[in-house]
Structure formats: C-alpha cells, structure tokens
Amino acid sequence: MAERSTTPAIGIDLGTTYSCVAAWRHDRVEIIPNDQGNRTTPSCVAFKETERFVGDAAKNEATRNPTNTVFxxxxxxxxxxxxxxxxxxxxxxxYKVIDGDGDRPNILVDYQGTQKQFAAEEISAMILTKMKEVAEAFLGSSIKNAVVTVPAYFNDAQRQATKDAGLIAGLNVMRIMDEPTAAAVAYGFDSNDVSSAVKKNVLIFDLGGGTFDVSLLSISCGVIEVKTTAGDTHLGGEDFDNCMLNHFVEEFRRKQRKDISSNPRALRRLKTASEQAKRILSTTTETAVHLDCLYEGIDFYSAITRARFEELNIDLFKKCIETVKRCHEDAGIDKNDIDVVVLVGGSTRIPKVQQLLKDYFSGMDLCKSIHPDEAVAYGAAVQAAKLSGQGTEEIKNLVLIDVTPLSIGIEGLGDITNVVIPRNTPIPVQKKVVRKTVVDFQSNVTFKIYEGERVRSEDNNLLGQFSLYDIHRAPRGETKFNVTFEIDINGILHVSAEEPISGGKKQITLINREGRLSKEEIDRMVHEAERYRIEDDQFKKKVLAKNSLEDEAYSLRRLMEDEKVISKVASGYLEYTAGAVDKVINWLKHDVPKDVYVYNSKKKELQEMCSKLSEMSL
Incomplete structure (x- = not known):
C-alpha cells in the first residue's frame, strides 16, 4: 500500500478538445473549476507577439488569430x-504543422517576434501546466504528483509522449491511466457497485472530442477488471465537426464558386460555427449557420437539420457500433449478458449515437448518471488518492486490473510478426522468449519490435529496434538469446535481450524512443517551459500593475469631482492634478507593456496627489 502523502495528488483528463482536473478533498472527489469558473478547460494554446494564452482565453483567440492558435x-x-x-x-x-527531426510533427507559430517550432508534447505540457495551476489555486498548495489519463487504445509511443508532456510540465506522473477504466471507477463509486458482492459486466462507451474507446469490465468486491478494450484514437467530435465543415465548404464553393479551404481565418470561423451547430442539433431538430463576410466580403448562410447532420456522419456512427460488437465478442460475452452501458465523453450527447447504441442493446436504458465530461477526471483523482495513500478505506482497497490494447511481438523469418504478448492481456505483464541465430557465425543480431494484429510485420506498427554486437559466433541456431518483454502498469513497453555465453552475458534494454523525444530534448523543453512560465508570470504582473495604475487614475478623477474637494481645494491645484490624471490615462491608451516598476512609480505619484487632495479637503 502506498505511503500517505502530505501533499495533494490530482487527476487530469487530458482531452482532445477539453481537459478536466479533479482532486480528493473533504472525503470526496472535487472537480476543480478554472479561473473562469468552468469545470472543463479548452485544450487550446494561442500565441501572440508578447503573450501566450492557454484554455478559455486561447479559444477566444481562435477566430482572430487562427494560424497561431493550436487545438x-x-x-x-x-x-x-x-x-x-x-x-x-x-x-x-x-495552424501549420511541419516535418521535424525523425519524422516528428512540429507545430510552427509566430511568437515573440519570430517563428517558433513546438513538439506536440510541449503544447500538451502547456495544457497540463494550466490544469496544474488551476488545481494549485483551488487547493492552495503546490502540486507535484498527478495521474494523467489516455485513451485505452493509445499505443506505446502515444503513452510515452503523454508521460513526457507531464515531465515537461513539471509533474511527477504517478500513473498513466486508461480513460474508460477511470470512467468505470467513477461509475463504480457513483452507483456503489464497486463494493457490491454482485458481479456486474459494465461496458464503457467513451466517445470524446478526438478519440473513441470501448471497454468491457467486471466490477465486484472492490475489484475493477478490464476484460477487453477496443477503439479508435482518431474518431470523435472533431471528426463530426469536420464532416459538417466539409459540407459547408462544398456548399460555399457550389453557391459562390469560390474555395475557402486555403483561407485559415475563414476555415476557423466555419469550423467554430460547425461545432456550435452540432451542439445545438443535440437538443433541437434544425439550426442555421450565418457568418458575415466569411470570404472576400461574401456572407454565408445555411440551414442544416439534425437528419442531414446524421446522414453526413452515419458511417462514423456505425463504426462506433461495430467497435462495440468487436469488444464484447473478443471477451466471449454475449451482448445480453452486459448489465450496464455507461456513456462517457461529450460526443455521447448526440441523439443518433444514443439511438444506435440503444437499438444494438435491444432497448436497454443507457446509464447517464455520471457526468460525461467529468467522469474520467473523477476516476483519475480516485487513483491519485489511492497512490498517494489518501482517501477512504474503500479507495485504498480498490484493485484495478487493466489490459494491453494491442498485441506486441517480434519479427521472425519471412517478415512475420511472432506475437509475444497478445492484446487484452492483463497488465503489468512480463513474458520471455528464446531466439536463435539464423546465419552461420553471425556477429550481430537485430531485434524488431512491432505492435498490431496483422501477420506481416510491415502491416503493423514498428515500435523500435535494437542490435547486439560481437555476439558468440557459432553455427546457426547454436547461439541463443533470451528476450524479455515487459509492459508496466502505465502500459509502456520495455524490451531487453541477453546472450548467455561463457564468462558473462550481454544485455540491452529498449524503451522505444524512435520518433520521440530524447532525454536531452526533454531536458531542454523542461527548461524552456520554466522560462515560458516565468515570462507569463512577468506579463501577468505587468497587466496587474497597469490595471492597478488605471484604477488609481480613475479613482483620483472621481475624487476631484467630489463637491467637498472642489469647494476646499484651490482651482489651480485641481487643474494641475486633472492634467496629470489625463496624461496618465492617455499614456495608458497608447502604452506598450512597460516594466512593473514604471507602472508602480506612476501609481505612487497619483497616490501622493490623492493623499494631498484628501488632506486639503479636510
């Protein structure tokens, strides 16, 4: 059992479109509101010439500054x-994405007067930092430890990238937790089924902004065991928005004979309108999109019905149901033996999705008791409390058994992937295989590690490869290697190989870094993240100092309008003070941000005038 920590640990749902943070406090999980009072925060970062925005402020920049707003x-x-x-x-x-080192996508933005490149992990780190700051402001203490969630169908590279983002954000990621498993924890505690002796088969249908997961779990006696998982890391609300966006782009082309697809601002405005229309169509059967001066001074107007929206996305909706079928069939469980279907993720609000799901389960009522936007963060916070030794006895005794979503194997002769760890194997897990040389007296051997369900290696995802050199030279088949595959509790893969020879052994460990950040890059990004944080803090101090000076100027102006002051203070001094106040207000209107001491020194001058006026009017 974990030792009790004196500092709070938080759970973060790092979403495609929105993120959420929660913590265990006052013997319950609390969803933490951000500085705007919202319980979810847009997963959005915007860059301007002198400042950087994250969250709600960044999303507000999207239509004004589309090429520098990342979502x-x-x-x-x-x-x-x-x-x-x-x-x-x-x-x-x-925004623009370019080819970086090692076939890595880098995001290109204008910031601080120059073009800057950011890895996806850096942008995610900025969002995680925002969530960390939101939690710190609410809890009144610094945060170091966190549980961060990922889609169950995230592969090894995506999980490690998420962990790297946490490291760049200055977080100790205690655990990478699958989103459906976190949602199952939220359901279990909400329904009290987690402590029940009656076993329930629960299907978590998690359709979010950019990813889709289905997990089938059993819940009883404080044990939540994942049986199977299926999904698509590239299916969600963003795709439904894009289908509608493409529909409107084509409509504009047809009606106006103009193509707006190459205009970032027009595209961003239409994308935002598409998202809003999608949300409205979840509660009504028809809506309209009306944008003034969308492109080259031309207004855009279009009415769209719920039926048309469903038609545009029907293939994607059916794909969701096919994934549900694959999930429970892989577990060998008939759909009629599933007790509860739990809806998670904002896109489950779409009526057609609910209808198709209900029809598939022969009219079963879908569970909507847990908040679809907050359930994942809730479950992550429970896990964070458990790992830090906090929470109730029920939390401390909670057992989570997850599975690996994809098969892991090693390339054999004939470019065939030999599966070592089949998908849906409970984790953590360790398995060993023995490999032999295939050429007489060969001096080195290369191991290629793949994940996926195809037979041919080239059809699967190459996780990485490594070689052993100067091996024991002998006829083919005589030199053997013990290869160990280990998937840790975070779902991250470690592979090692050793060659037992007389007098010793050779060993190398693979933690896939191909196409990912090196330790040196991570260290650099950690340093830069701290520099950006300091810059942000300095900018905020300047804004606060400027606002404080402005408040002082207008307070002084109101004081000079007081009849008592007018009657007792010489008109000459009043004119002098009024001139000084007007000068400061005009200066502020045309001001480019100055150092804090400049604002404070001017504020001090006005405060002295205010004190003098007060004394004169006594």
Whole structure:
C-alpha cells in the first residue's frame, strides 16, 4: 500500500478538445473549476507577439488569430509526420504543422517576434501546466504528483509522449491511466457497485472530442477488471465537426464558386460555427449557420437539420457500433449478458449515437448518471488518492486490473510478426522468449519490435529496434538469446535481450524512443517551459500593475469631482492634478507593456496627489 502523502495528488483528463482536473478533498472527489469558473478547460494554446494564452482565453483567440492558435494537439501525440491521419488533419487545421527531426510533427507559430517550432508534447505540457495551476489555486498548495489519463487504445509511443508532456510540465506522473477504466471507477463509486458482492459486466462507451474507446469490465468486491478494450484514437467530435465543415465548404464553393479551404481565418470561423451547430442539433431538430463576410466580403448562410447532420456522419456512427460488437465478442460475452452501458465523453450527447447504441442493446436504458465530461477526471483523482495513500478505506482497497490494447511481438523469418504478448492481456505483464541465430557465425543480431494484429510485420506498427554486437559466433541456431518483454502498469513497453555465453552475458534494454523525444530534448523543453512560465508570470504582473495604475487614475478623477474637494481645494491645484490624471490615462491608451516598476512609480505619484487632495479637503 502506498505511503500517505502530505501533499495533494490530482487527476487530469487530458482531452482532445477539453481537459478536466479533479482532486480528493473533504472525503470526496472535487472537480476543480478554472479561473473562469468552468469545470472543463479548452485544450487550446494561442500565441501572440508578447503573450501566450492557454484554455478559455486561447479559444477566444481562435477566430482572430487562427494560424497561431493550436487545438486538437492530442491527435499528434506519439505520431509521425508521415502518418496518414496527420496528413489528413493538417488540411483542416488553421495552424501549420511541419516535418521535424525523425519524422516528428512540429507545430510552427509566430511568437515573440519570430517563428517558433513546438513538439506536440510541449503544447500538451502547456495544457497540463494550466490544469496544474488551476488545481494549485483551488487547493492552495503546490502540486507535484498527478495521474494523467489516455485513451485505452493509445499505443506505446502515444503513452510515452503523454508521460513526457507531464515531465515537461513539471509533474511527477504517478500513473498513466486508461480513460474508460477511470470512467468505470467513477461509475463504480457513483452507483456503489464497486463494493457490491454482485458481479456486474459494465461496458464503457467513451466517445470524446478526438478519440473513441470501448471497454468491457467486471466490477465486484472492490475489484475493477478490464476484460477487453477496443477503439479508435482518431474518431470523435472533431471528426463530426469536420464532416459538417466539409459540407459547408462544398456548399460555399457550389453557391459562390469560390474555395475557402486555403483561407485559415475563414476555415476557423466555419469550423467554430460547425461545432456550435452540432451542439445545438443535440437538443433541437434544425439550426442555421450565418457568418458575415466569411470570404472576400461574401456572407454565408445555411440551414442544416439534425437528419442531414446524421446522414453526413452515419458511417462514423456505425463504426462506433461495430467497435462495440468487436469488444464484447473478443471477451466471449454475449451482448445480453452486459448489465450496464455507461456513456462517457461529450460526443455521447448526440441523439443518433444514443439511438444506435440503444437499438444494438435491444432497448436497454443507457446509464447517464455520471457526468460525461467529468467522469474520467473523477476516476483519475480516485487513483491519485489511492497512490498517494489518501482517501477512504474503500479507495485504498480498490484493485484495478487493466489490459494491453494491442498485441506486441517480434519479427521472425519471412517478415512475420511472432506475437509475444497478445492484446487484452492483463497488465503489468512480463513474458520471455528464446531466439536463435539464423546465419552461420553471425556477429550481430537485430531485434524488431512491432505492435498490431496483422501477420506481416510491415502491416503493423514498428515500435523500435535494437542490435547486439560481437555476439558468440557459432553455427546457426547454436547461439541463443533470451528476450524479455515487459509492459508496466502505465502500459509502456520495455524490451531487453541477453546472450548467455561463457564468462558473462550481454544485455540491452529498449524503451522505444524512435520518433520521440530524447532525454536531452526533454531536458531542454523542461527548461524552456520554466522560462515560458516565468515570462507569463512577468506579463501577468505587468497587466496587474497597469490595471492597478488605471484604477488609481480613475479613482483620483472621481475624487476631484467630489463637491467637498472642489469647494476646499484651490482651482489651480485641481487643474494641475486633472492634467496629470489625463496624461496618465492617455499614456495608458497608447502604452506598450512597460516594466512593473514604471507602472508602480506612476501609481505612487497619483497616490501622493490623492493623499494631498484628501488632506486639503479636510
């Protein structure tokens, strides 16, 4: 059992479109509101010439500053620039993604008077930092430890990229937790099923802004065991928005004979309008999109019905149901033996999704008792409390058994992937295999590690490769290697190989870094993140000092309008003071941010005038 920590640990749902943070406090989980009072925060970062925004303020910049406002970065995490999904998404994003080192996608923005490149992990780190600051302001103490969630179908590279983002944000990521498992924890505690002796089969249907997961779990006696998981790390609300966006772009082209797809600002405005229309269509059957001067001074107006929206997305909706079917069939459980279907993620509010799901389960009532936007953060906070030794006895005794979503294997002869750890194997897990040389007297051997369900290696995802050199030279088949595969509790893979020879052994450990950040890059990004944080703090201090000076100027102006002051203070001094106040107010209107001491010194001058006026009017 974990030792009790004196500092709070938090749970963070790092979402594609929105993020949420929660903590265990006062014997319960509290969802923490941000500085705008909202319980979820847009996963958005905007860059301007002198400042950087994260969250609500960044989303407000999206239409004004589209090329420097970054959203949906989760879709780049752990992916290669050449990935088909990355190439497809880039066409719909208003910001620019370029090919970085090692086929890594880098985001290009204008910031502080120059073009800067950021890895996806850095942008995610900025969002995690924001969530950390939100929690610190609410809890009144510094935060170091966190549980961060990822889609269950995230692969090894995506999980490690998320952990790297946490490190850059200055967090100790205690655990990478699967989102459906976190939602199952929230359901279990909300329904009290987690402590019940009656076993329940629970299907978590998690359809968020950019990812989709289905997990089938059993819950009883404080044990939550994942049986199977399935999903798509590139399916969610963003795709439904994009379908509608493409529909409107084509409509504009048809009606006006103009293509707006290459105009970032027009595209961003239409994307925002599409998202709003989608939300409205969840509660009404028809809505309209009306944008003034969308492109080249031309207004855009279009009415869209819920039926048309459903038609545009029907293939994606059906794909969701196919994934549900695959999930419970993999577990060998009939759909009629599933006791509860729990809806998680904002996109489950779409009526057609609910209808198709209900029809598939023969009219079963879907569980909507847990908040779809907050459930994942809730479960992560419970896990954070458990790992830090906090919470009730029920939390301390909670047992979570997760599974690996994809098969892991090693390349054999004929470019065939030999599976070592099959998908849906409970984790943590360790398995060993023996490999032999295939050429007489060979001096080195290379191991290629893949994940995926295809037979041919080239059809799977290459996680990485490593070689052993100067091995024991002998006829083929005589030199053997013990290869160990280990998936830790975070779902991250470690592979090692050793060659037992007389007098010793050779060993190398693979923690896949291909296409990912090196330790040196992470260290650099940690340093830069701290520099950006200091810059942000300095900018905030300047803004506060400027606002304080402005408040003082207008307070002094109101004081001079007081009849008591007018009657007792010489008109000459009043004119002098009024001139000084007007000068400061005009200066503020045309001011570029100055150092804090400049604002404070001017404020001190006005305070002295205010004190003198007060004395004169006594």
């Amino acid at each position: 949906a970065v989760k879709r780049l995490m752990g992916r290669r620039f050449s990935d088909v999904s990355v190439q497809s998404d880039m066409k719909l994003w208003s």
